[in-house]
Amino acid sequence: MKPPPFAYFDPTTLEEALGLKAQHGLDASVLAGGQSLVPLLNMRLASPEVLVDTNRVDGLGGLRRSNGTLELGSMVRQYVLEDDEVVAQAVPLLAAAARHVGHRENRHRGTVGGSLAHADPAAELPCLALVLSAELVARSNRGERVIPASDFFDGFMSTVLQPDEILTAVRIPVPAGNVGWGFEEVARRFGDFALAAAAALVTLGDDGSVASASVALAGVSDTPVRATEYEQALVGTDPTPDNVASAARIIERLVTTSDDIHATQVYRRKVAAVTASRAVTAAVNRARGGE
Amino acid sequence: MAGDMRSITLTINGRQLSRDVETRLTLADFLRDHLDLTGVHLGCEHGVCGCCTVLLDGRSVRSCLMFAVQADGHEIETVEGLSTDIDKLHPIQEAFSEEHALQCGFCTPAMILRTKELITNDGELSREEIREQLSGILCRCTGYQNIVNAVVSAREKMHDPQVAGR
């Protein structure tokens, strides 16, 4: 299991990197943290002619919070989400869910942008980008595009990124006010891709009913999915665990992942609903001030 | 086609060195085949088993998922950086032997490096938290219990001022 030959470039500026992408297009793969790409290379399931290693590109590894937005450079390592105080303060959901992304050794190299661009539907970060209504910033020599997460994932392990584009940042609106969050995942082993995972944000009205809800799922379809019908069903209701759970049945129809060696589709349907309702209930409890 | 070659300079176990490498050479193969650091083991070469774990600038990474060129300018530590003298083992190595935390030894260097990182960075983890932090390295022999014991025991040793300086 050794990688095939490739032409290797490790530019230090974004301009150089974009130049290489403009020149080589689909023949060039971006090497970010390498936790998904390098296994594919080692198994020779991917054989790009050119690797554009963005690890030395200046300016992609920053993290800052300003004006209600948490902006993460695409090369921010995933472990930073776990460790960084700014992230924990701004988007505690992200900090808490990050420990489910592979294992710590993977997160030391794996990047936020790499995971999003790889777009594995069972991965946590794409799901989190959706639930947080993140915006993804793509650059090319043609300029900059800001893509809402809801438009970013367009098929199985596929995104709307163009061959000449590089993901440079993720902008996450910092949830304002008293927003509760929850994250639930079921995997065969700890650290595996999700059989089903759900992330939720909930705000409550003065009467304790759900004022707004955002719920997204991983592992259940070709892409991560927002459970919009479930969100709508929750709004205005009294979020008792029973209400939250019974409304979650609606999620079952979102599940399209076929049977595989780890789980059946029937199972994923049930468990998608369970993880969603548990995530929402956890979010409700946090919105009420519990932990 | 032969791959591109690059000259790299990096620090391995405290020693700076330069080598010419093919750009597709993995860091794991570089350490094993070019530097004879045989404590780096190849168990799966797709980033799951963790036997190739090394510390890159103090953080554990899977060296089968990096290219040697990517380590240019960085510091790498392998198990050989703790001690290669069997009569003067590092306290973590001692703890692994005392607790019978190794059987075939194939995951052991990775586990030892991860232990060093945990003791250095993460303070007083519970046994359950230690298990979570070790979950990125597979052990097929021990059932992990004695490895957890070794982490706890090594931590005590390292916090003992008599041995902490080593």
Place this chain on the structure above:
Amino acid sequence: MATSIEEKPDFKWIGKSIRRVEDPRYLVGRGGYIGDIKLPGMLYTAVLRSPFAHARIGSIDTGEALEVPGVVAVFTGQDCKEKMNPCANFGPPTITQYPLAVDKVRYCGEAVVAVVAESRYAAEDGVEAVEVDFEPLDPVVDPIAAIGPGAPVLHEEHGNNLAYERIFEFGEVDDAFREADVVVEDKLHWGRSSGMPLDTCGAVARPALNGSLEVYCNSLNFNFFIWLVAAALKLPSNKFTVIPVPAGGSFGSKFFAHKVPTLAGFLALQTGRPVAYIEDRLDHITNSDHHGSDRYYDVRMGLKSDGTITALDVDVVDDYGAYLQFGVGTHGNSLSQAVGPYRLKNLRYRLRAALTNKCQQGAYRGFGSEVQNWVLERMVDKAARQLGMGPEEIRRHNFIQPDEFPYKIPTGNIYDSGNYPAVLQRAIEMLDLDKWRTEQERARKEGRHIGIGVVTTQERSVFSSTEFWFWFDKPAFPLTSSPESVTLTIDPTGEFQVQMHSQAMWGNSPETVAAMLVAEEFGVDPYKVNVSYADSAHSLPGTGPGGSRFTVMIAGAVRGASKRLRAKLFKIAAHELEASEDDLEIVEGVVRVKGVPDKSRSLAELASTAYFFALNLPEGVESGLEESCTYDHPYTTLPSDDRKDLGVFYPFMGHACHIAVIEIDAETGTHKFLDYVAVHDAGTVVNPKTLAGHVTGGAAQGIGSAMYEELVYDEDGQFKCSTFMDYLIPTAMEVPEFKLGHVETPSPYTEFGIKGGGEGGRMVAPAAISAAIDDALSDYGVRITQLPIKPSEILRQIETGTQS
């Protein structure tokens, strides 16, 4: 018969948890594994694996591959067929195999072409450039269909896909069922997993002097059978030497794993250069010699209304995959302890071995006996539930009692000793079973599902060789040897050398065991004993580890060699001290006259005499201090001609009780261990800590086989889990904390009373986990009938149970 713990002899080293003597080299990254071996001019091999389950191999175009920079040579199955004999084979002669497929591929992943190059990178570049025309054939995936009418045949020469069929009957089975008050039956499936060591199989072969071939190899070879590999390579046996290399785990996967060294040897002979073939993970998962058991059972158990088990009827189809190199020995293991720890007299065992388009089966920790344990315990639990008995109650009622040993079971095998009630009692106390039952009830009222699984299983140890052939009325080679040897040397300065005569190190502790035993015999420091391994050209007969045999066998060999060496020391010392040999003793490395401590010679002094002062030696004593012992299996008997009695073939019978406490999340089918107790009896314990390591490590693998690991082929024979992303080895998060206990009932037949315990927790854990899950979800009528148990299956059964 068995000595009780109180009467245990006063050993100085045996029974002590000393640090392993093997450890230091591993701790500093100098394990010396196969991947660490680099020979000047060495070439590397990569293999093209079949993408089809079943296909005819058409033309192979290697031209482009030979143009790839670094590629030196390319070989196909046709080259093998022309230049070598088929691989070593303990199965039917009509099922032949070469290290590269000849004419046909018979499973996904089977090796088709080998590319030899200056680096593994270049070799893989070469593989990508090879073009093979495959003509796909219909695959045979389901083993029951495979042995039914009309199935495509894997081996035309064999004629059909039924590799073996026989019914063994012991006792009066039909009568017993007729007279039974209760009969429980079930269909069970034990899924295919494997040892999956983190270090794969590998070999480095080097053409050596005068046409001989040296092969460095991490296979656990029976060195007295290594001529079989030489024969495959058409080499005289004395021109073929295997140099043992420590293995980074085996668990069965390196048990006489000969395909890899055979291929490396072939490539070295063809190229005239040293050649390494080291499996990568894809090679190993898809194409190892040793996938584990894959069995489909129809089982019936008959009982009296008081819970007495009277009859067991086992009908098993075992999916052996495409080849049968190790015969059906995994069922000999089942028969060695077929009735478990129970006084069950009547047994029928029907075995059909099916050939399918899958990788071949071999050994995995337990060698098939762990499957029988699971099946038996599943049936006992089902019967207990039907009879309204508790799991410990039905077991106690049926246990063979401590005063009944040695006990002959219906198959003819002997159980040497044991105290099953004591093991169970110890486990119950360690867990505090009553506390957990109370907690279980409390939790049930809160809607939580806690289950307690109590199982008691056998842990046979030290196989002998009759089980390889008692299957057949007219066996071709009715072998009766399975020896192990040791050479013990005191060097000229008085230091000890132990040489073992097989590749014995795979993560067990052979050097520690040998060093401790030498220390026990001579009163020396075990850490000063040096241990090495002989190559096959210089070795005495050795079978190697497997079937939990090595500690028992090496103890016998060390003891034998020690006796001889001590006799020689005493002869020399008696001569020097002018004393009678009978008056001498060895204490802490000094030979002295009993009662006269001043009259003594140190081992260094005696060694000096032995090596340098021939004129000081007594008459007839040669110079030097070296003795060897080849220890044969201490208790083997032949099977009867009619095979109604299979003889004694696995008599040193360990035992274990595991109690698992598991909570199931009934909404997701996922689980959490709340507690886990494992009590084992492996006779006299040499080193409690290393034995405990086998219990916990084995239990972790048992958890893997029970809940995570599965080598899956789909209906087209495509392999669905060729990576560690899909073959799920438990991590530290999936394995619980174990509470461990030991009970010691020494074997009357082995040196020091040792029994083997190397297969450890894997013999027991799957049954305990299955029982705990059933218990947790008894309200839904959940019953585990196939492994691995996936959350989706648990949830499916909960849904079914809720509806009914």
